[in-house]
Amino acid sequence: MKYVDEFRDPEKAKILINEIEALAETLHSRWQRPIRIMEVCGGHTHSIFRYGIENLLPESIELIHGPGCPVCVLPMGRVDDCVQIAERPEVIFTTFGDAMRVPGSKKSLLEAKANGADVRMVYSPMDALSLARKNPDREVVFFGLGFETTMPSTALTILQAEAEGITNFSLFCNHITIIPTVKAVLDSPDMQLDGFLGPGHVSMVIGNDPYAFIATHYHKPVVVAGFEPLDILQSLWMVLKQLESDEAKIENQYSRIVPEGGNDVALQAIGKVFRLREFFEWRGLGSIDHSGVQLTDAYLAYDAETKFNVKSIAVADPKSCQCGEVLKGVIKPWDCKVFGKACTPETPMGALMVSSEGACAAYYQYGDLKKLNVRLEVEEEVAVA
Amino acid sequence: MCLGIPGKIVHIVDHELQLGMVDVGGIQREVNLSCVAEDDQKLESYLDEWVLVHVGFAMSVIDEDEAQATLGVLNELGEMQEELTAMREGAS
């Protein structure tokens, strides 16, 4: 237990780990197979790796790192669209820093910027709006990204642009929505999951009710979890408790942040400005019905896709990338042939290597590289033989 | 982007736009308070409160212990510096 002593309350952590071990043993002997729990949120993935939580758990528990990193699931075709918009001379293209290095089929936004496109990093969509205010002769485009956590900020910014009558501002909307995504994961035939750690900050916006179907329809437990190591351990323990008593319900471990009903102001703004897309393309996962949002007709004037007549073309991921399988938890990052070789955080091929919340980057940064080395040795031996 | 960062509301900038100045790790920046401000409460009553800020919008009022614990986690995840740099350079 090399990390536990760093935890805020090491005693509590040790008790939780002991209880988790006992529960896992009971379940494992009952089921005769590993217990598979998915953390949906990339923030959890990052925290799990940073604190070495996987090393603290018994081997019978497998954590599956879900699709909850919005930067990681951006398909290449969308990055190409960004670059295309950004390269227009009248455009100031604004983006969160995380998205700068995501590879498109030809270049990333960072490379477009190096080639002269006016791409600027912003911290908030409000910064993008103030650029529009200051540069009335330019078109300012904001690259909207993220699940329901960041969706309200984009929605409120659009409402503000409308209130001020700012017309040289638009949104390239890549916001995605959590519920259809989780549903797609649950319906995927190659996934067998026993329970979920629910995303803390998405739930702060949407509340807990939207997850109810996971318990009622799929009979899987969901525990909405915080990001501290103790939060994660406690939430895992709560999932296991439910599994042990064959229950499935939605529990809220993170009630200090997540109100049962979500955030009204945020939900209203989202409801006013956005509607579901029929489908949205995900990197590695393909198209998922209703998983993205777009502006409603009343706000089409703020839609960059309409304004600049962007015709999204789906671009296949490079053949050597196995991001989809990693995202679905079918393989571990080090099983991908290019992991740690052609694909590293410095030279990412897949998006999972770009953001620190991506499973591949997390494995690369904190993971057990011994396993990778074993694979590389085997490959070398094969090559030599 | 997704984890947010805790900050303390130090003064109110604009009542109509519901903007407050929030101190995050020594950096001050304007933050939109509309998601945490309840209609019937004067914005002033939020002075000195801690909030969790996501991309320039306060999304939740938190207590000081929670704020400190979250700052600790962000520091250890190495996301503190990134977030602060983004904030500082944001509007330039």
Ligand code: SF4
């Ligand atoms: S190593 Fe790179 S290409 Fe392979 S799954 Fe991870 S991000 Fe995708």
